[in-house]
Amino acid sequence: MTNGPLIVQSDKTLLLEVDHPDASACRMAIAPFAELERSPEHMHTYRLTPLGLWNARAAGHDAEGVVDALLRFSRYPVPHSLLVDVAETMDRYGRLQLLNDPAHGLVLRGLDRAVLVEVAKSKKVAGMLGAQLDPDTIAVHGSERGHLKQVLLKLGWPAEDLAGYVDGEAHPIALRQNGWQLRSYQREAVEHFQAGGSGVVVLPCGAGKTLVGAAAMADVSATTLILVTNTVAGRQWKRELLARTTLTEDEIGEYSGERKEIRPVTIATYQVLTTRRNGTFPHLNVFDARDWGLIVYDEVHLLPAPMFRFTADLQARRRLGLTATLVREDGKEGDVFSLIGPKRYDAPWKDIEAQGWIAPADCTEIRVTLPDADRLAYAAIEPEEKYKFAATAKAKLPVIEALIQRHADEQVLVIGAYLEQLHEIGRYLDEQGVPTPIVHGGTTNKERERLFDAFRAGSLRTLILSKVGNFSIDLPEAAVAVQVSGTFGSRQEEAQRLGRVLRPKGDGRQAHFYTVVSRDTIDTEYAAHRQRFLAEQGYAYTIVDADDVLSGPAGG
DNA sequence: CACCTAGCAA
DNA sequence: CTTCATGCTAGGTG
Numbered sequence: 095m096t097n098g099p100l101i102v103q104s105d106k107t108l109l110l111e112v113d114h115p116d117a118s119a120c121r122m123a124i125a126p127f128a129e130l131e132r133s134p135e136h137m138h139t140y141r142l143t144p145l146g147l148w149n150a151r152a153a154g155h156d157a158e159g160v161v162d163a164l165l166r167f168s169r170y171p172v173p174h175s176l177l178v179d180v181a182e183t184m185d186r187y188g189r190l191q192l193l194n195d196p197a198h199g200l201v202l203r204g205l206d207r208a209v210l211v212e213v214a215k216s217k218k219v220a221g222m223l224g225a226q227l228d229p230d231t232i233a234v235h236g237s238e239r240g241h242l243k244q245v246l247l248k249l250g251w252p253a254e255d256l257a258g259y260v261d262g263e264a265h266p267i268a269l270r271q272n273g274w275q276l277r278s279y280q281r282e283a284v285e286h287f288q289a290g291g292s293g294v295v296v297l298p299c300g301a302g303k304t305l306v307g308a309a310a311m312a313d314v315s316a317t318t319l320i321l322v323t324n325t326v327a328g329r330q331w332k333r334e335l336l337a338r339t340t341l342t343e344d345e346i347g348e349y350s351g352e353r354k355e356i357r358p359v360t361i362a363t364y365q366v367l368t369t370r371r372n373g374t375f376p377h378l379n380v381f382d383a384r385d386w387g388l389i390v391y392d393e394v395h396l397l398p399a400p401m402f403r404f405t406a407d408l409q410a411r412r413r414l415g416l417t418a419t420l421v422r423e424d425g426k427e428g429d430v431f432s433l434i435g436p437k438r439y440d441a442p443w444k445d446i447e448a449q450g451w452i453a454p455a456d457c458t459e460i461r462v463t464l465p466d467a468d469r470l471a472y473a474a475i476e477p478e479e480k481y482k483f484a485a486t487a488k489a490k491l492p493v494i495e496a497l498i499q500r501h502a503d504e505q506v507l508v509i510g511a512y513l514e515q516l517h518e519i520g521r522y523l524d525e526q527g528v529p530t531p532i533v534h535g536g537t538t539n540k541e542r543e544r545l546f547d548a549f550r551a552g553s554l555r556t557l558i559l560s561k562v563g564n565f566s567i568d569l570p571e572a573a574v575a576v577q578v579s580g581t582f583g584s585r586q587e588e589a590q591r592l593g594r595v596l597r598p599k600g601d602g603r604q605a606h607f608y609t610v611v612s613r614d615t616i617d618t619e620y621a622a623h624r625q626r627f628l629a630e631q632g633y634a635y636t637i638v639d640a641d642d643v644l645s646g647p648a649g650g
Numbered sequence: 651c652a653c654c655t656a657g658c659a660a
Numbered sequence: 661c662t663t664c665a666t667g668c669t670a671g672g673t674g
Binding site for chain 1: 661662664666668669
């Protein structure tokens with residue numbers, strides 16, 4: 095392409111011109127292997143990382159395809175050194191293999207003798223390897239399968255784990271045939287997972303990850319341990335399994351702070367497993383309580399650090415990670431890759447939208463100019479207080495109200511992070527004649543239920559949500575969300591909040607996602623960081639001035 | 651035993 | 661960069 099949308103630079107960044115006619119085709123082509131780094135209005139920056147290339151490799155893409163995509167969309171000649179580097183990096187995955195040798199048990203096999211010699215010399219693998227069996231094979235201590243993979247990844251030679259899995263204790267599980275079937279992408283996800291035996295499936299919020307889990311369980315038909323972030327999610331799993339599989343009430347156990355049941359299918363919270371007492375973990379027996387044939391990690395992007403240690407010892411069991419966003423803010427993507435497994439399936443949000451399983455959404459960033467007094471105050475305060483000050487600016491209040499008026503026929507959620515601010519918004523909206531209750535952490539379960547029921551029934555049109563909206567999944571769906579403040583730059587929070595409005599509307603209506611930020615402050619920067627993940631999924635933010643919202647006629 | 655609350659961890 | 665929400669545990673009550 096002589097005038098393509100992509101500029102490929104030798105520092106491994108890719109610049110995508112957003113308004114170019116081929117921009118969206120280009121984004122589709124590079125998404126499987128490149129990570130979006132910055133997404134301002136006109137030029138998006140992607141980066142090629144080893145982990146991104148290895149994930150693509152594990153998902154079946156080869157260097158030739160990656161090189162082809164870069165050449166096809168590049169505006170200028172692509173630096174030769176970069177193409178060589180891409181090919182070499184991708185070729186590093188799988189030069190070492192972990193295999194199960196009938197005579198010697200777990201072994202490390204080098205498809206390249208020099209690589210095997212190189213890593214065997216490393217101090218970091220000391221103690222993990224046993225005898226050299228032949229020039230291409232070294233015995234591995236069975237208990238070090240996970241640790242070795244972590245170390246090899248850090249050395250830049252990620253091993254392909256072909257050592258197989260134990261079957262575990264068989265337990266019949268089948269999908270019920272009662273008038274539903276797996277969607278095509280769910281079926282593909284299960285097939286890709288099955289082929290690898292361990293790894294991560296990435297699907298948007300509301301795309302039915304639980305059913306992917308249920309189908310994987312039916313395939314394996316063995317006792318299963320499901321790990322979840324909170325008890326609400328655990329109950330949701332149980333409800334879904336009862337509805338969609340042949341499993342019955344007494345086959346499914348809950349292992350949480352409240353209950354300690356271990357059944358053929360056990361749903362446990364991460365937190366109960368990672369609680370410590372006197373320096374030990376009193377609930378680790380759950381892992382050995384049964385001969386689990388499958389372990390499901392729900393919301394794998396939130397996996398707490400100690401879980402990686404336990405997972406290192408579970409490498410012989412099939413492992414399925416489920417998530418909407420593989421990105422972690424703590425940089426532990428490498429541990430997910432080594433210990434849960436590579437990404438096996440990834441359906442872009444826009445693809446699922448095109449199939450009609452999630453509603454189309456338009457995202458708008460509304461910039462509010464602070465009054466002079468606030469700008470002066472902002473300039474003077476300590477850096478650590480700047481974000482809160484900018485995010486909770488009073489100038490946002492009329493904009494929130496105008497948005498609620500603009501969508502007078504829709505149900506609106508107002509979502510924020512600071513309780514004081516949310517109460518202030520509640521008072522303001524009350525004064526404007528839009529009574530809007532708040533649901534926050536301190537709201538009792540009974541009261542939450544009452545408000546959510548009223549919202550679902552339509553008798554309540556507007557609702558303010560605190561961070562409860564990031565965690566709990568038993569929340570109402572709306573067509574419009576207004577985000578007023580966030581947890582600094584959390585990308586998963588943004589994705590979670592957008593997910594609140596993506597349930598398909600009966601009449602094919604659009605969903606609207608607004609984020610209100612203070613101009614010329616750190617609020618704008620954090621908003622840009624939060625938007626990165628969704629930009630990667632193809633959601634374009636329109637930036638408008640608050641005055642257009644306040645004065646303009648009803649639009650949208 | 652069921653239910654509540656405070657304190658803590660990450 | 662700091663808040664907020666959560667779940668677990670222990671120690672109370674009726």
